[in-house]
Amino acid sequence: MGGPMSVNDDLPWIAPALRLIRDADSRGVPVIGHCLGGQLMSKAFGGVITKNPVKEIGWGQVEFVSAAVAEWVGDRVGDTAANTAVDFSAFEAFHWHGETFSLPPQATRILQSAHCENQAFVRGLHLGMQCHVEMTESMIRLWGRHWADEGVAASASVQTPEQMTTALDTRMARMRLVADRLYSHWIKGLKID
Numbered sequence: 001m002g003g004p005m006s007v008n009d010d011l012p013w014i015a016p017a018l019r020l021i022r023d024a025d026s027r028g029v030p031v032i033g034h035c036l037g038g039q040l041m042s043k044a045f046g047g048v049i050t051k052n053p054v055k056e057i058g059w060g061q062v063e064f065v066s067a068a069v070a071e072w073v074g075d076r077v078g079d080t081a082a083n084t085a086v087d088f089s090a091f092e093a094f095h096w097h098g099e100t101f102s103l104p105p106q107a108t109r110i111l112q113s114a115h116c117e118n119q120a121f122v123r124g125l126h127l128g129m130q131c132h133v134e135m136t137e138s139m140i141r142l143w144g145r146h147w148a149d150e151g152v153a154a155s156a157s158v159q160t161p162e163q164m165t166t167a168l169d170t171r172m173a174r175m176r177l178v179a180d181r182l183y184s185h186w187i188k189g190l191k192i193d
Contacts, residue, residue: 006099007039007049018044030125030189035097038120038128042101045123049101054115055152056095058159059171062113062120062131063090072110072122073181091178092171093119093131094164095157096143098150100130115157125189133179137172140164 005011021044024031033041039049064073093111100116103109104123111119111131120129144161154160 003036005036007036007043008099014040021045025124025126028125028189028191030127030186032126032183032186033128034132034134035130038130039099039101041123041126041128042104042107042121045104045107045126047102047104047107049099052098052100052116054155054157055098055150056113056115056157057097057147057150057152058095058164059092060095060113060115060131060157061090062093062111064110065112066108066110072127072185073178091174093133093175093178094135094140095131097130101128125186127182127186133175133182135172135175137168140168 007014017040021031021041025045031041033039043049093113095113095116097116101118101121103118103121107121107123107128109118109121111129113119113131116130119131120127122128141161144164147161150158152158154163
């Protein structure tokens with residue numbers, strides 16, 4: 001998932017985590033990563049982790065950008081409760097990062113944003129994300145309590161905790177539709193014996 005540390009930090013668990021990701025890849029086991037997890041995946045597969053031009057904190061628009069999107073999420077997502085189909089070339093995702101990953105060899109970018117070029121990549125069975133599509137309302141409220149620790153002012157790429165909770169139900173429902181499609185495709189790669 002995520003964390004305040006950097007993949008570039010000299011922490012004792014980073015090298016074993018990178019080996020575990022490469023081992024899973026060599027065995028055909030799909031790996032998924034959110035934020036720090038996506039950065040670990042990128043580094044394990046040969047990418048680099050650098051400071052993002054700005055911190056991204058809160059809700060921000062992300063856009064789907066490659067033909068691989070159709071395989072992972074389709075062209076439209078059905079909202080069965082509202083009996084509608086949602087066209088999604090873009091959606092709001094949750095963000096909380098100051099660093100980002102490069103695309104590793106053999107990876108395809110599927111999401112980008114105005115503030116971070118690489119929001120998600122696919123590489124075979126694997127899905128690495130910079131954004132947080134796994135968020136829940138309680139997680140957003142909890143993380144918002146630590147907003148002041150980031151030491152940044154509200155801006156185009158940084159929201160206050162109050163802004164993060166505005167229209168929360170609508171934002172969460174829309175993001176959940178996309179997350180469900182991403183996770184449903186990723187899980188197909190799991191082999192159950």
